[in-house]
Amino acid sequence: MNHLKVIFATAVVTVFLALGLLWVTVELGWLNFNPDPVAATADPLATESKAFIKKNANFICEVTVSMPQKNLTSEPKVYTDFLVAGLDPEGKSGWYQGEFSISESRKGALRMDGNKAFVSRPAMFERFGQMITQEEFTLDLSDGMFVQTLTFRDGARRHVIKGVCAKYAKAPFH
Numbered sequence: 001m002n003h004l005k006v007i008f009a010t011a012v013v014t015v016f017l018a019l020g021l022l023w024v025t026v027e028l029g030w031l032n033f034n035p036d037p038v039a040a041t042a043d044p045l046a047t048e049s050k051a052f053i054k055k056n057a058n059f060i061c062e063v064t065v066s067m068p069q070k071n072l073t074s075e076p077k078v079y080t081d082f083l084v085a086g087l088d089p090e091g092k093s094g095w096y097q098g099e100f101s102i103s104e105s106r107k108g109a110l111r112m113d114g115n116k117a118f119v120s121r122p123a124m125f126e127r128f129g130q131m132i133t134q135e136e137f138t139l140d141l142s143d144g145m146f147v148q149t150l151t152f153r154d155g156a157r158r159h160v161i162k163g164v165c166a167k168y169a170k171a172p173f174h
Contacts, residue, residue: 056086056087056088056089057086057087057167058085058086058168059144059165059166060083060165060168061083061084061085061163061165061166062080062163062165063081063083063146063161063163063164064078064080064081064161064162064163065077065078065079065080065098065161066078066159066161068128070129072128072129072130083096083097083098083161084096084097085137085139085146086104087110087117088107088110089110089112092109092111093107093108093109093110093119094107094117094119094137095107096119096148098148100123100135100148100160102119102120102137107119108120108135108137109121115140115141115142116138116140116141117140117141118138119137119138119139120134120136120137123150130152130153130156131152132150132151132152133152133153134151135148135149135150135151136149136150137149137161139165144166145162145165146162146165147162148160148161148162
């Protein structure tokens with residue numbers, strides 16, 4: 001019976017010593033289970049905004065569309081949708097696929113203000129009984145907020161699409 005107590009006590013002390021040694025090696029950086037703990041816990045959009053210098057970025061966005069029907073004072077048709085947006089800082093351009101899209105073939109001019117991307121393009125078409133003179137979208141890289149805005153000839157502005165975006169990767173996945 002006495003031998004069993006000694007074996008049990010030795011096992012408990014060995015386990016505590018092993019755990020203590022493991023803790024010390026992790027604390028000293030000799031053993032690292034997560035090579036970049038900050039990046040692992042960071043928001044992917046915020047990380048992307050810091051690295052957003054010359055690399056294209058594509059986003060998938062879940063949005064709510066509030067589309068006027070006959071004119072700007074009519075009750076809007078509201079529905080949810082998904083769209084894709086892209087930013088090209090090297091080409092100073094951006095695009096999105098949506099109702100009044102600044103498309104990949106007709107990109108808008110990109111301007112960055114901190115973490116917020118502004119993409120705009122002059123327009124000249126009539127909708128809702130008024131002439132649209134500019135379409136624009138903003139994408140906040142710190143929280144993913146997407147807002148698409150139309151500007152009318154009289155200076156009035158209307159948000160038509162709002163939502164949240166997240167970065168995505170096209171195949172092949174590296």
